Amino acid sequence: MGTDYEKLLEKAYAELPSKETNGNGAGKGRFEVPKVKTHAQGNKTVIDNFYEIAKTIGRDPEQFVKRFLKILGTPGDITKSALILGRIISEETINEKLNDYVKRFVLCSSCGKPDTQITIEHKLDVMKCYACGTKKVIWLFILLKNCNKSFINKHQ
Ligand SMILES: [Zn+2]
Numbered sequence: 628m629g630t631d632y633e634k635l636l637e638k639a640y641a642e643l644p645s646k647e648t649n650g651n652g653a654g655k656g657r658f659e660v661p662k663v664k665t666h667a668q669g670n671k672t673v674i675d676n677f678y679e680i681a682k683t684i685g686r687d688p689e690q691f692v693k694r695f696l697k698i699l700g701t702p703g704d705i706t707k708s709a710l711i712l713g714r715i716i717s718e719e720t721i722n723e724k725l726n727d728y729v730k731r732f733v734l735c736s737s738c739g740k741p742d743t744q745i746t747i748e749h750k751l752d753v754m755k756c757y758a759c760g761t762k763k764v765i766w767l768f769i770l771l772k773n774c775n776k777s778f779i780n781k782h783q
Contacts, residue, residue, distance in 0.1 A: 637757060658741040660684070660729045663721045670715055677710035680725070684733045685741065694732055698724045737761040 661683045664676045674680075681688040692710060696703045699721070702713040712721075733741050735756035742758040751764045 637760065658734070660722075660726050663718055663725060665716075665718050665721065667715060668711065672712040672714065672716050672721070674710040674712065674721065675708075677705070678708070684729055685744075686733065690745065691728075695724070695728050698728050732765060735759060735761055736763065 661676070661680045663674050663680065665672050665674050667673070677692075678688060681691045684691070688705060692703065692705055695710075696712075699712065699716065701716065704711045729741075732745065732754065733743060735741075735743050735754070735758060738756060738759040738761070740756065740758040743754050743756045745752055745754050745765065747753070753762055754765045755762045
């Protein structure tokens, strides 16, 4: 599907000075997953810095929330300033799940850098890394998580 625009974009990203992340992403300038700040509202949990997190991990809030709620296993609503989860969940658990999300949907599995973007190609979610050029279909992740091994083997 590579359009000229995409190629230009890739080239532009490739030429950006890398933010001291040399050496398999293990350098000191490593990307850090932000920590959530929450407060309880009745029997719900409000993530106060939701938009800040979305920005830090470079994800569109709508796109981020869709998968994040699935990982959390709870319904939720985005307001203008926060994400409200449908039940009480501890900060610790949310941070854990956020780490999970970032590992699956933000960090490149090849180079470990967060310079990725998710686009839809042929109805599949494709994660593309602008640091190393890796492209990977990611739609199966959620599914795989909820399935047993035999299902996975059958579908590999
Ligand atoms: Zn990469």
